[in-house]
Amino acid sequence: MMNHTNTSQDILIREDRQGAVYLTLNRPEKFNTLSEAMLSALQHELDAIAVNTAARCVVIGGNGRGFCAGHDLKEMRSNPDQAYYQALFRNCSRLMQSVVALPIPVIAKVHGMATAAGCQLVASCDLAIAGRSASFAVSGINVGLFCSTPAVALSRCIPTKKAFDMLISGEFIDAKAALEKGLVSDICEDAELDTTVAAKVAQILAKSxxxxxxxxxxxxxxxxxxxxxxxxxxxxxxxxxxxxxxxxxxxxxxxxxxxxxxxxxxx
CATH class of the missing domain: 1.10.12.10 (Lyase 2-enoyl-coa Hydratase, Chain  A, domain 2)
Structure with missing residues (x-):
């Protein structure tokens, strides 16, 4: 049985597949940036999943050419107010903590780019499976903004010096390097991403x-x-x-x- 639920004018797509919940970021023209609306839609779904005993696993993926390019910088620049920024980062931090606190495993299904808060989302998930051509960065430093909130998740996911090197350099790493650092749990050929994630989901669903x-x-x-x-x-x-x-x-x-x-x- 598969149920489809579109939320916030299709900005986030939810599919329920026999105990697994698939959440797909759906701003492909914006590389699935975490706008205020996207953060709100994701938080709404995670809150609902947290109290749903039928849900046994969550997969977070993205439509289009990449997984997630982090915060919506254009939206941020149009609101130059400290209180606005504090609220934005507070909401994002709440979302990342909700991923960790969710009572069931959360898998990031990563293709293309995962940058800044998008990389933070990958680091916050329990498992992450990436296509071989995926790339990762916490690149805020390149535009004069140290990725402070992504640093919280990243430093709890990979060794300290490796995390700080990514944060201070802003350089991209490929899927193989992400696997070696521990940012992702598995990599596969791009064409096999769906089947590799499905196999991991099936493995989890087979357990108590x-x-x-x-x-x-x-x-x-x-x-x-x-x-x-x-x-x-x-x-x-x-x-x-x-x-x-x-x-x-x-x-x-x-x-x-x-x-x-x-x-x-x-x-």
């Missing part, structure tokens, strides 16, 4: 919905803790997970050499 939700929440939470607190927290989460019917079903199925039958998220 409850276990995936436990795992997404635990993984990001423990990264902010010191080692001892992280182990205490993870042990408590795992104990709770063990009492979930899916874990009991999965272990019984393994012991009895049969395929498990998963239930609902329940968490």
């Amino acid at each position: 919905p409850a276990a995936v939700r436990y795992g997404k929440s635990m993984f990001h939470s423990q990264r902010q803790m010191d080692l001892a607190d992280a182990y205490d927290f993870a042990g408590n989460v795992m104990a709770e997970n063990m009492l979930n019917p899916d874990a009991q079903e999965g272990i019984d199925a393994f012991l009895n050499k049969r395929k498990p039958v998963w239930g609902q998220p329940g968490h």
Whole structure:
């Protein structure tokens, strides 16, 4: 079953495919820049997905020649006001945190360019799969604007010196370099991007919905803790997970050499 929902005058396209939600940025003539309207549309969909227990995975992609070229600079220049900029970056930061906080995995499907806040969106996703010709940059420095908010996501995604080098140089890196740095989790031939993403989605959908939700929440939470607190927290989460019917079903199925039958998220 596939449901299509167009929002904000087609600026964002949503498709629901048997537990996977596909969100497609749809400003191809503007390289899918994150205008105020785009940020609002994305936030609306993520908020809805967060409370939808039927949703089990999200894929964010873009139409046209590239994934996302970051903020809409023309829109920004037409509003030269500090309060406006603070609100804009606050809304963008909220969106990026919503991606991380979403209880299910989020995959960036990247083709073409992912620059500035577009690269930030890639870094914020749990997984990122890129076509071989994709390119990445946090290039605000080239127009006199250090990519400060993208730096938050980037520095939590790739090693410190690699992140700062990208931020201070503004240089583009290709998909192979992005894979080596850890900005993306996989690369493939451009023509295979859809099928590679679909295979990853199928892999996630084959797992216990409850276990995936436990795992997404635990993984990001423990990264902010010191080692001892992280182990205490993870042990408590795992104990709770063990009492979930899916874990009991999965272990019984393994012991009895049969395929498990998963239930609902329940968490």
